[in-house]
Amino acid sequence: MAQSLGRLFTLLSFRKTHLSRQCVQVLSGTTLKRTLMMRAVPILSPKPRDFSLPNPSWGEEMMRLYNYYSSQSEVETEGEEEQGSQWTRLPSYNRSLKYAIGGVYLSKIIQSKARLFTRNIKHPGAGFEYVVFFTKDKQRCVCIFQAGHLLEGPPGHVHGGAIATIIDTVTGTHASLLCAPVVTANLNINYRSPIPLGSTVLIESTLDEQEGKKTFISCKITSTDGSKLHTEATALFVSVSVSHLLRG
């Protein structure tokens, strides 16, 4: 049985495989039975839904920028400098577990009702609509964010907590691309000007430094033409083991 579980979790490998080892430890009772039954289903898991693809709620500006960055990622370039400016779209799921191979199944085993905060409002356009692109060298990310009407704070404007959430998500995603798994250790935010509800803004995330377990990232939110600065932030992410994540 140990061998079967071993093979199963090799299939469910999550980047550095920390998760696989940890999951063996958390499985027990009915969960274990269900897991073993999963061996009967085809090895290739169904694809999870990608929430960073356009939906009918995306406004003109959101679509314009999405098309712009998508077209940049299709451009074939020569030479290192140009390659560095190429963008790749990152898929976005309603659970971080789904980034793992076989994560759809893991997602059904561990806290099955859990959902990523930014992807838990079912009505398209009501909450966080966003898509993240990153450069090949992973030094920069850009997020196009359309803030829905359920994110209101001051009348007609986005709640500061919702802004902190999307900053944590973008910088956290950026740090995860570099060295998953990580947790936010510190987040400093300066709110410079309110973000109108329903508007589309640009969130740019830059890697400042990596030092041992620590990844320092800075971030700014601007209007899409760059003329207005809405928010500036710096964040520190610390690499952790999967057991640290599951232990809480």
Ligand SMILES: CCCCCCCCCCCCCC(=O)SCCNC(=O)CCNC(=O)[C@H](O)C(C)(C)COP(=O)(O)OP(=O)(O)OC[C@H]1O[C@@H](n2cnc3c(N)ncnc32)[C@H](O)[C@@H]1OP(=O)(O)O
């Ligand atoms: C492809 C992948 C895509 C994935 C997409 C995912 C999408 C989702 C994205 C969503 C993203 C959402 C993400 C979320 O929301 S994560 C949820 C919010 N965050 C947490 O819950 C974290 C809770 N805190 C902890 O677990 C611990 O305190 C941590 C692990 C952070 C540190 O524990 P500990 O202290 O035992 O660790 P260490 O001793 O090894 O320290 C290591 C180094 O770090 C330095 N340090 C520590 N804390 C701080 C601090 N506050 N300021 C400055 N420095 C700090 C420390 O001095 C040391 O430095 P040095 O002495 O080595 O120089």
